[in-house]
Amino acid sequence: MEAHQALPYLRETLVFLALTGILIPLLQRLRVNQVLGFLAAGTLVGPFGLGLWAGDHPWLAMFTFTEREGVAMLGEIGVLFLMFMIGLELSAERLWALRRLVFGAGTVQVFVSAAIIGVIAWSFGNSIESAFILGSVLSLSSTAVVMQLMTERRTLGTPLGQAGFSILMLQDLAVVPLLILLGVLAKGTSEGMVTLVVLTLAKSVAAIALIYLLGRRVIRPLFHSFTQQRQPDVFMALTLLSTLGIAALTEMAGLSMALGAFLAGLLLAETEFKHEVEVTIEPFKGLLMALFFMSVGMAIDVREVARSPLWLPLSVIGLFIIKTLVIAVILRIGGFNWGRAVEGGSLLGQGGEFAFIVVGFTMASKLMPADTGQFIMLVVSLSLFATPAVARAGRAFGDWWERRHPDHPGQLDxxxxxxxxxxxxxxxxxxxxxxxxxxxxxxxxxxxxxxxxxxxxxxxxxxxxxxxxxxxxxxxxxxxxxxxxxxxxxxxxxxxxxxxxxxxxxxxxxxxxxxxxxxxxxxxxxxxxxxxxSYVIPETLETGLQLSAFVLQSLGVGEGKAAHVVQVERDRRIAELHG
CATH class of the missing domain: 3.40.50.720 (NAD(P)-binding Rossmann-like Domain)
Structure with missing residues (x-):
């Protein structure tokens, strides 16, 4: 007993590690999407799955989760590192390169989808607060599922893949204001709500700006100081320290720890250590994903399926229809033909993993009734399970459309x-x-x-x-x-x-x-x-060389000599590149 008290939830941790060790290689061998596999496994061994019968069959308790406290503890750790990995994927360079798609298509998609879903939720009797939350979270898609599908299909580098990735980037950025607004709703009352929103937003923005600015001045020198020997254990320790330390700072500021973990990833994404951090956490990436999605699966009460045998599938279908149509119209306006636009919409039509975080928070803070929260978690889960099939159907439709419209620019004559x-x-x-x-x-x-x-x-x-x-x-x-x-x-x-x-x-x-x-x-x-x-010419190289030639001539260097100097430098750099 003393040993168990010294290390709480030891049994749950051992069961989780055992399941993960079996699942990760098994899912890879069977080529099953890991997110879906972890969700299914979590639902099966969770308190609402086999855990329901653990009291009558004690042997089931050996490999099931019967206490929600242990699940919540695992889930909180999973949330932190999921948000950290999302932040690490974002960078100013990527945002700038895809700025039109990110801040154009992405922003329109989130606002339009949130408005449509929110109005529908309100018309079904939900409160204004619940409708706002549901519209916001269901407008977001699953970065984990979509990125894995695009990676498997090798479509991430295509124009459609870049458009989908850009929309996902904006959705990830939308997490920040949404987390702040959730904190406002959890604290506020109907009286003085506007004042509370303004004050909380001002406080939150100031705290985030302060943490971000201080973090930029601290993180890079910290990594420089302690990574001279390039020891992986030191790098891992610093990564954990940055993640948990910034998460603790945001909690002290009255914000969520998840937001702090996201900021930690964002800060490291701006440093020269980004790729080293990615390599360092790569062995743990599958484990951390399993931790989050299995804990989500464990929190889902599958008995809700029997209580809503009609509304659940209709809600999943409705979610896909709304988001697919919204995204397809945006992509069509952006220049894609209808076939590829619908393909992109179907790929992003599901609910996202962030919905589990938000719905769990709103249920705990009484912002949303428990039965509504369970229903939404099931809708999002089922939409994730349906995504591979829906995405295949969308791709088939895109191919069919292009075959039926050979006159459309894009078909070889x-x-x-x-x-x-x-x-x-x-x-x-x-x-x-x-x-x-x-x-x-x-x-x-x-x-x-x-x-x-x-x-x-x-x-x-x-x-x-x-x-x-x-x-x-x-x-x-x-x-x-x-x-x-x-x-x-x-x-x-x-x-x-x-x-x-x-x-x-x-x-x-x-x-x-x-x-x-x-x-x-x-x-x-x-x-x-x-x-x-075979041969590569850097755009910046030619621009710099031509500019240098004009500068040399303006300084009195003869045209022939300037051309010779530039040519020698061109040959040298190209030789280094192709040598």
Whole structure:
């Protein structure tokens, strides 16, 4: 007894570790989505699953969770590290690169979906507060499930994958104001609510800004000081210290620990230690995901399914319909055809893991009735289970749409599908791609271009240029263009991730075709070169060299000498890159 008191919930911890050790390799071998596997396992061994019969059958208590306190303890740890990993995925560089999609499409999706779902929830008799909470949390999708599906399909680097990832990034950012508002609702009353909201928001923003600014000044020097030997145990200790320490600071400020863990991830994402942290926590990533999602599954009362055999499936279907339509319209306005827009909407149509955190908090703080909370947790869980099938159906619809609409920009016509000896394929037909096309046309070299912006394609294709809508990373598109017989493939894509994905796919499929690529900078150029590009030109290198030539001439250096100096530097840097 004394040993058990010295280490609370020892049995629950041992059961969890045993289950995780069995589940993780089993799910990987069976190629089952880990999130869904952990949810199902948690539901099965939780207090509302086999735990219900543990009193009558004592042997069941050996591998089930019968006490909700142990589940809550595990769940809180899981929440903290899930929020930390979400924050670590975000960075100013990524946000800036995808700013139009993130703050445009993402913001519209969250607000429109939240408004529609909130109004429906209110019309079913929920209070204004509950309707607001339900609309907000159900507008968010599952980052864990969607990212895993896109990774398995290798679609993350495609335009549709980047659009989906951008919407997920905005949803992750929306967690911060939502956590703050939940704190306001938990403390407030109807009287003086506006004043309380303003004061709490002001206090929260000030606390977050202070923690963020201090964290930026402390975290980087702290890691620099203690990681000189690059010992993994020291790195892990600092990562844990940063996560739990900042979480403790936000709790002291009257905010949630989950928000602090999110800020810790966000701070580390801005440092040069980000990738080392990712490598350090990689062995624990599956364990931490299992901790969170199994604890969520354990909190779900499956008996609610029998109580609502009609409304549960209807609610899941309704959630998918609302979010799929909203996202599809946004993507269609953004330039995707209806087939791919619906595919993207179906991929993001489920509820998200953050709903479990919010619903659990609102149930504990009496903001939402327990029966409503259990119902919503089941709706979100069932939507996660349905996501792989719905996403497959969405992809099938996208393929069917493109087959039925061959006149849509993006379909290869007979002319481009015929092999042309010595033709160059240009992937990305913006300013750089158009310049390449003009210069090789002047030499009588045939070419064909693919571009993901339908407005650009429509304008240029109508003028008679061989420009078609399509993603050059899709091998079926390149196969139809007979890329194996191309004289060269030129990549001029703007998005670094899309270019890297395309290089890898093209090099695997066509190892002998010369592959030329434009990169954003020298670091990106090195990544493209390692992925298989034959020749890479960094955009910043040429800009810097040309600018240097003009500066030298203005300082009195002769034009010929300036050109020679620049050429020597160009040759040196390119030799280093391709050496």
């Amino acid at each position: 007979a002319a481009v599908a015929e092999p042309v000896a010595g033709r160059v394929i240009i992937a990305g037909f913006g300013r750089v791609g158009q310049l390449v096309g003009q210069m090789i046309s002047a030499q009588g070299v045939p070419w064909v271009a693919f571009e993901t912006n339908p407005r650009v394609v429509g304008k240029l294709h109508a003028s008679g240029l061989p420009v078609y809508f399509g993603d050059a990373a899709r091998l079926e598109l390149l196969n139809k263009a007979h890329a194996e017989e191309a004289a060269a493939i030129v990549l001029t894509m703007d998005h670094p991730a899309s270019a890297l994905h395309a290089v890898k796919a093209i090099r695997r499929a066509y190892p002998k075709v010369p592959l030329f690529a434009r990169s954003r900078d020298e670091r990106h150029a090195l990544a493209l070169k390692q992925a298989g590009a």
